Structure formats: structure tokens, C-alpha cells
Amino acid sequence: MATEIETNGNGEGELYGLLAEFDTPGELVEAARKVHDAGITEFDCYSPFPVHGIDPAMGIKRTILPLIIFGGGFSGAMGGLALQWYCNAHAWTWNISGKPTWSIPANIPVAYECAILIAALTSFLGMWIFNKLPQVWHPFFRRDRFAHVTDDAFFIGIEARDRRFDQDKTTKLLQDAGAINVENVYLDPDPAKKQMPKWITAFIVASTAFALVPFAIAAKARNSKSTEPHIHIFPDMDYQPKYKSDQMMDVFADERANRGEIQGTVARGWLTTDDLFYRGLETSEAGAKWTTAFPKTYPDGRPFVVDMDLLQRGRNRFEIYCTPCHGYDGRGNGMIPERVKLTGGLWQARNLIEAPDKDGKGGVAVQMPNGQLFNTISNGYNTMMGYAAQIPHADRWAIVAYVRALQRAQNAAQTDIPADQQGSLR
């Protein structure tokens, strides 16, 4: 197209402006100063890289973009805080491990990231808007030489609409300023090419519409019913070639994929004949009763000793498995009953350390023999379910020992304190 215009002379389109090429960035700066001094305002400089000193030479004021970016960053931080307040402290308050729903230190990382995100977007979009970008339909692109502006050429472009523009005088001004070449640039005679090309408009509209497709699908799925199975993106992961224990399998006579234990065998480590260790029962001729002591040995023959190591292990397990309901001190004030209380429920967790009154009422857990406490951990009690699947037998005994220590400590009398430390009591 460009060559066509040149062979046809300036007969097509009206004059848009002058494009002058310079050899070095230094000459560009000097020329820009002369053009500015001549009182011309509708001009711009084009260079492959930022040139020091070009802004004052062109008489351009410092941009206010930094202030706008600061505003963007500040509103990002405030928006981040507001988002967290709305989500966590207002619309959907949720007790997470007793942490406060609204807490500035916890909110700072998100607020900080939001500040950076909005500041970065503001600077990116602000730069484009202030520079009136994109302008891929700019008339200067009609000159082949202008393509070198991203590589090794420096240009000043003066627009004809400037009120001091005079084709001959301005051309001379540029030549005097050291331009190695001054060209006239004409608008495209085709009015459609004076504005944003159709294909760019089409691309923006199409890509915007395309970006809305996932939202449209999601909106449709939320508001309609379907009998179709859902979409499997990875079918070989959803349907793996294997049998699950509850499935049918016609290889065997009973058609079960799950093969049970062979009659009369016990898997290694699963022999639980020791009633004392595995069930907390003392068996005799008269029958079985809950033990009030601890096992004498582990099944592998090691002696069972109630010492600090065992208590520490018991505490560790207790704080993992028992504290959610019974609380750290065993008073039944764990997170789950606390949340029940918040939501108006009546259910309470057992207070493990409550001592029985004079008539022997209450204090269920204190009065239980060790064996029954063990059995409670294994098989549950009232609404409490059994923990046999989660906690190994030895750890259940460690928890029993720790609960006993808790009961002792929480119901201690002043006389339990060693005489030499009585003074430190407050």
C-alpha cells in the first residue's frame, strides 16, 4: 500500500504531517528542543529506547501516573482489607480453631498482594491510556522507513493540525535541526483506514465474547437441570481398571471381589488374646471386670511402665484426638462444643476431670476404672464414637494414663505442692 501511495504522489488523502529522521539520540534531543522552541506543540519523538533528557527538551511535564498508581495501590490495599472483612467477619463468620474472625496481622498479606496487583494493573493500563495506545492504524506506519523506529532510527513527527504548521517552513526547520530525511505523510484516502482497523475491533469483540463463554456455561449449569452425566476430563483417572472391595467379580463362586480372611488364620500382629491389654478386662473364673490398674507388659513382652515418656506420648495423642471435644484441660470446652454453643446448640462434651460430689454422683470419667476408660476410647460412649480405628492400643493406654494425670492435677489440693514451692503460689 505504501509504495502505491508513493508512485501516485500526494494525490491521495490530505496531509497528516511531517516525519523527520535523525541519526543519533543526541541529535534527536537537540532537534526536539528546536521544534519546541519554535512553538510547535502537536509533535512527538520516536526512538527505540528511552532517551535521557528528551522530556525537558520537548517541554513535557512530568507525568502524574505515579500518583495515580499510588492511589491504585492504596485502594488495592483497602479493597483487600474490605474483602477479608466482608468474607470473614461479616458475611460468613466461621470459628476456625478459636482464631478471631477479624485480625489485622492475619489480613496484611492479602492486603499487600492486592495493593501490588492493583498498582501493577493501574500502571500498565495508565501507561497505555496516557500514551493513547494502541495506535496501529497511525498514518506514520504508511512509511516503510518508520519500521526502523524499533531498531536503529530516531524520528520526530509533526502533525499538520498544529496552528504554527507551515509545510515549507516546518520542513526547513527540521532540516536545519539536522534531519537526514524529511517526508510528507498523507492520510489514507480510504476513510475506513483512518480509524481503528476493522479486524482489531472484530478481534476485541470476539475475544471478549469468548472470554465470557466459561461464565455462561457456569451460569447455565447453576440454573438448569440435566440428566446427562457430568463431563469427564480425565476418564482414565475416573474409571480405573481395578476392583473395589464392594464390587462384583464373576471369577469366584460367591461373585465378590473382596476376598475374606481364610478360616482359622490370624494376620500377623492381629492376635488379640490378651484381654487386659486389648480390652482392659481382668478375667478370672468368676468372670470379667474392668481393670483398675494398667497392663503389666506389652504384647511383645516389653514391660509396661507408667513414666514421663508414656505421659508425654499420652498428652501428645490426647491433644490430637481428644481436645477437639474435651478441650486441652479436659473440661469439655473444645472447639466443637464451643461452636455448638455459638450456634445455639445444647450438646456438651463430657467433662473428664469433674470430681464426683459427696453422694458419689457425677464425675463419670473420674469414677470409671482404667479398663472402662480404655474401652470408652476404643468403642465410644453415648454420642462419642470409638477411636479403635485411629489410635493403636498402646497409645490408648497412654491417653488413659494422661487423663488420670489431668484428673489428678486439676483436682489437686494445696497440700499436693512440695513445701519448698508453696511460696510461689499466687
Add this chain to the structure above:
Amino acid sequence: MSALTKSLHPDDKVKAGKLGSGMVKVGIGLAALFGILSIILGAVHGDNWKRFFYAYVIGWMFIVSIPIGMLWLVLLHHLVRGRWATAVRRLCECMTLAFPVVFIFGLPIIIALLAGYSDLYYWNHPDARNAALNPHMQHKLSAWLTPFWFAFRFVVYGAIYTGISMYFAKKSREQDDSGDPKISDRMRIASGPAMILYAFTTCALAFDVLMSIAPKWYSTIYGVGYWATSEVGAFSALALLVLWVQRNGRLVHSINEEHYHDIGKWNFSFTFFWAYTAFSQFMLQWYGNMPEETVWYKYRMFGEWQWVSIAILVGYWAFPFVFLMSRWTKRIVPSLVFFSVWQLAFHWLNLYWNAMPSYDWEVTYEGTQKLVQGPLMGSLAHHHVGLSAVDFTVWIALVGVLIAAIGRNLTGNLIPTKDPTLGMSLAHEQL
């Protein structure tokens, strides 16, 4: 960026002349006057010199932070083939050459430790080694925090810093004579390993001298935080030194507001980086909520110290962050001076806040029984900020030492006259 260069202005005075000896006199005067005052005040404080030594550790960590910060700029400048800082690099090198004197003035801490003085570092107290009283500290005490091993490490740190700083200063002066551009290459090759050594040394120094004041507490980012606050102090000090040198008629044409702007930018960025590391340290320990970690913040978030914490948050971060962000605050001399002095004061306050809450070791039972239980123990009400005159006099005396130690090195050329990148640095412009 265009590679524009300029040559040294013919009228520019680049020789130090008597500039340095004047600084030495002022420094020695300050150090002597306030040193004597500190000794008197320390003695009458009536706590077996404990306040004096706490103030000494804080003041010493303050003065060592300035050459530490500047050594980083010198190393980074070589490492990344920096251009803008060439014009101020000689002044940076003069500041880093203060290391030997500064480390000699660290010896009172070491001598006191070796002589068995146990009121400064609790880990040197006989109680600390009692496993019944402090069961969770014994591994640190036996492996790391012993007086001799501490003293040995201190000497090693001093030797490493002195060695690195002298190498780069000496090579740079050599280039002034020979003009050999290969010297720049050699310094660049050396700067990589030196930077790694520098990082480890700085972390270890902060762990040993400052963090071990509260020996039960620990934070792995502590060294980075100390380094960040050191850079704020160092760039503030550099700005003041540059302006002072120019006020005395040197380098008037060589260093201009474009260089001030970059010094201020570093000050700004490290102000934020310091806040970032300080918050990271706080955030993880606060959220993790483990007693041995949160105890350090407990005594700083509540009680009297919370006001100092808030003052640091506002004065050391919020205020300089908002104002140093602007262009003009870094380019106008009075504003640059104001922010440099401000940041140096808060840099000191930050170090004070790091060490001083550990000052009170006594726990009172029933108003009668007093027990020494070490730092960060007992009720919050017993932990006072208790600003004392000796805190300031020791600080000023040690700053006098630093001024004299820097002034001593201000000789010959104050700018690397034959550095190949000097031209670009002189023509430096902010976009």
C-alpha cells in the same frame, strides 16, 4: 539507556586534603567526651554496669551496621557492573575501611565475657547452665554460646569484613594510579564469592551479638532483618557523608541530585524491605503461636514496649515509606538530610527495641522473693522501657568512634578517577 558519558569537571576538587583529619578530631572529641560521661553514668546507674553494656551492644551494632551496609553496596556495584555509584564508591570504600577500628571497639564486650561478666548475656550466667532451670537451652549453650568460641567467632567476623573491605579499597586505589581496566574485572570476579561470605558473616554476627541477648528465642530471618535495617542506616549515613564532603568544596561538580536520588531510592527500598522482613518474622511467629517464639513479641506487643513498637511502625516504616516514595524528597538537599537523620535515629531505636526488652531478668514472687530468671520472663508490668541517659551517651560516643574511623580513611582521591565506568556515573540521569 543511552551510554552518554562525561569527563571529570576540570574545576572539581577530588583530593581529600585536610577533610579527613577534621573528621577524626571531631570524632575523637565526641568519643572522649561522651565516653567519659558514659563511664560515669554507667557506674552510677548501680546495676553492675548492666545498662552500660546493653547500651554498648546496641551502640556497637549501630556503628558496625554502617560499614556493613556500605560493603554490600561496593560488592553489589562490582557484581552487577553498576554504573551510577562509581562517583560515590570511593566514599563507600572509605566507610567500609572503618571495620578494624569498629571491631577493636567491640572488644570491651568480648573482654567482659571472657572475664566472666554475666549480666549482659544471660547465656554466660551460671543459672543458664543449670539444666533444671533452663532445660531447653542446654544444646545451644554447649555447642555455640560459650565465651571462648564466641570471642573466636567475633575475631573471625572482624577479619572477614576487614579483609574484604581492604581488598576492594586497595584495588580501587591501585586503579587510580595505573588506570588499568583489568582491575575492574578482577574486582568483579572477587565480588561474587565475597558477597556469599559477606551474607553468611552478617547473618552470624546478628545471631551472635544481638539475637543471643534473648538466648531462648530464635528466628532464622533475624540476620536478614538486621542486614535490612543496616542498609537503611548505611544509605542514610552515605547521604550525609556525601553532602558533608560537598559542603566542604569537594566533588561539587561530580555528584549531583541524580546520585542523591539513587541513594534515597536505596534508602526507600530498604525501608520497605526491612518492614517486609520484620513483618514476615512477626507474622510466622504470631500465627504459629508457639510459646518459645511468641514470648519475644509478647513483651513487645503488650505493656510499655507496645508504644515503642507503634513508634517504630509509624516512624520507621509508614512515614518514610510514604514520603520517600516521592521524587522530590530524595532530590532536595534539606529533605534528604532530614530523612537521613530521621532514618538513622529510628535505625538506632529499632536496635534498641531489639535488645532492651530483654534487660529485666528478675522475677518477683509475692512482692518479696526476687529470682534471676533471665530475659523475657515474669510479669509484663516489670518490663519498663526505662530510657536512660547512658543509652544515649554510649551511642553518641560510639558514633564518635565511627566518625573518626571513617575520617581516618578520607585521604587522596575521593572519587575513583580512572575507573572505566566513571564517565557514565558522572553523566548519570534518572529517567
